[in-house]
Amino acid sequence: MTSPPPEEEKVADEHDTLRYSLLGPSLTKSGQDNVDQQKVSEIIYNASKGSKYFENEKSRDKNLTQKIERILSTKKQLEKLDLASDRRKADDFIAELELTRDLSQTIVHIDCDAFFAAVEELDRPELKDLPFAVGKGVLTTCNYHARKFGCRSGMAGFVAKKLCPQLIQIPLNFDKYTSKAQEIRELIVDYDPRFESASIDEAYLNITEYCQKNDISPEEAVEQLRREVHEKTKITISAGIAANAKLAKICSNLNKPNGQFILPSKRPAIMAFMRDLPTRKVNGIGRVFERELDAIGVKTCGDIYTYRQFISKLFGEKAFAFLMQCYLGLGRTSVQPAEEYERKSVGTESTFGEMSDPTQLREKLRATAEELEKDMIRTQFKGRTLCLKIKLHTYEVFTRQTIPPKAVYLADDIYKFALPMLSKLEHEFPGMKLRLLGLRCTHLASMKKPDTMAFFGFKKRPTPDSPEVGETMSPPPKRKVELLSNTTEEEEEQWQKWPDELLFEDAERQEREDEYQELEFLSQEIDKRRHHGKEILPNPTPKKVLEEKESREESIEEEWWDCPICNRPQAQDERSFNEHIDLCLSRQTIRDAVQESADNDRARVVVREATPTNKRRTRNEKRDKSGKVGDPKQRRLFFG
């Protein structure tokens, strides 16, 4: 790539990259090892050729090729300069990162093998020996028979049929997968009550404590877990065991299906492992970044070190930090229930036959708004920002956003504020033909929060069996002490944004009061018949805790923890207990503040200083202050 290739070669090269791109994003997945990729890509290419989809992919590929040319030309310029300081900067950064290495935890990533297909096979055993896929238009997954033909997830159905004419396609049954996934979660929760669901068929566990308590090696523990899951649910899972989530995730793919891989938690072993690991195996490096890295000479994570002096100028600081961690094999060692992550957006979108009639488009927009309203109520959020997304018949995607005068969640409001954006787009692209329309709310304002409800005097003591999530065995007295003592910087940072939200909500209290009762009812109703897989259910209660609870209930009457502020008895549930105390404290503080002064600013200051309590405290929480180092959630590309 250093000297410009002759014209014919260049054309061939473009087609090669396009071919590669058309293979789809799941190329690195298992079950493809014995497949003739050359042949497969030829078939996909020919099946796609000439379609609008293909043309769009071609255009995207061309853009990427140009971007890579710019990267290479920048690199060439950089090579003329003295990069000693950049190299030193990288080395300093690497040294700093090295200090954060934590090899004390045992993290496991588990991944169900061809999950949807496996669940379907349970109901229809006759499928077992046939190639089949789940999903009609686009395959969500396929069994290992189908993979031998080159079929993979994300592939268009008709393309898959070209690869494998006998392929059977069956429709999605999301409810079935959700309930099967829940069965599995009820088993793995015994290995780590605070396990993290990464998706419907994946989870992270920290088994450090489990191994200690049961005097068992990580391999044995995971074999036992996998055996147990297989025996009780008939689903096979693969697992990776390593010192952090990033490595565990990579490892879970190495012995798929129905296998496990352990990477020893020793620095030399980890460094050697990363040195030869293709960049694409790392979660967060996709087809595009892989090509960009490849262009500058980085094929494996070990190569990152060789080119360390170029990376930040070529790809930015975030990518630099991310790649340095890849080189070192660093990743987060914390695992926490998915529901503890803060939601950032709620949205819905759908694809349909090409549509250009403005009236029809408005109907579609209206229907999308109705759909979004349901999701907003289900998740109990309002959006301060509303985003409209369209995909033209050419597959080009555009988004537009607006900030309505008030946070929205009702279909009427959503439609009202989305319509002008649509009209504007119609003006921008006269006679536009759409194949997709979507709406999304961001900058969310919560409308639930049990504390907010109670805060404003709305009824409702926590019932003993309300949320049983996150129940732990740690005793309450210890928590009281932490709670009433000093706060860390990190905590302040966390709850600083809270009073703003509170004031915002306060301003809207009036109009919301009428809505609460109905909303709560609605959200419960929607919850009941939900299950279309948009969300992950809260962690189940560990078996052990359930048993203890049962025996408690049989013998003595229910025990309670007394709230140190209001003295009222509370359910023995750390999470709800926390929430209750937070609520009591903030209510008390605000009353005090309001009494002292009617001045809003003053009240705000007092609130800020005196209620360091809104933050959810969890057992595992401590460091991560070094924000740059541990990514908050593994699936995110970078962190900040």
Place this chain on the structure above:
DNA sequence: GCGGATCAC
């Protein structure tokens, strides 16, 4: 803050 782009599943 906005819009495009990438990524994961």
Place this chain on the structure above:
DNA sequence: TATGGTGATCCGC
């Protein structure tokens, strides 16, 4: 014959 939906992050402007 006709290539998905949900959610998150990063970058350049």
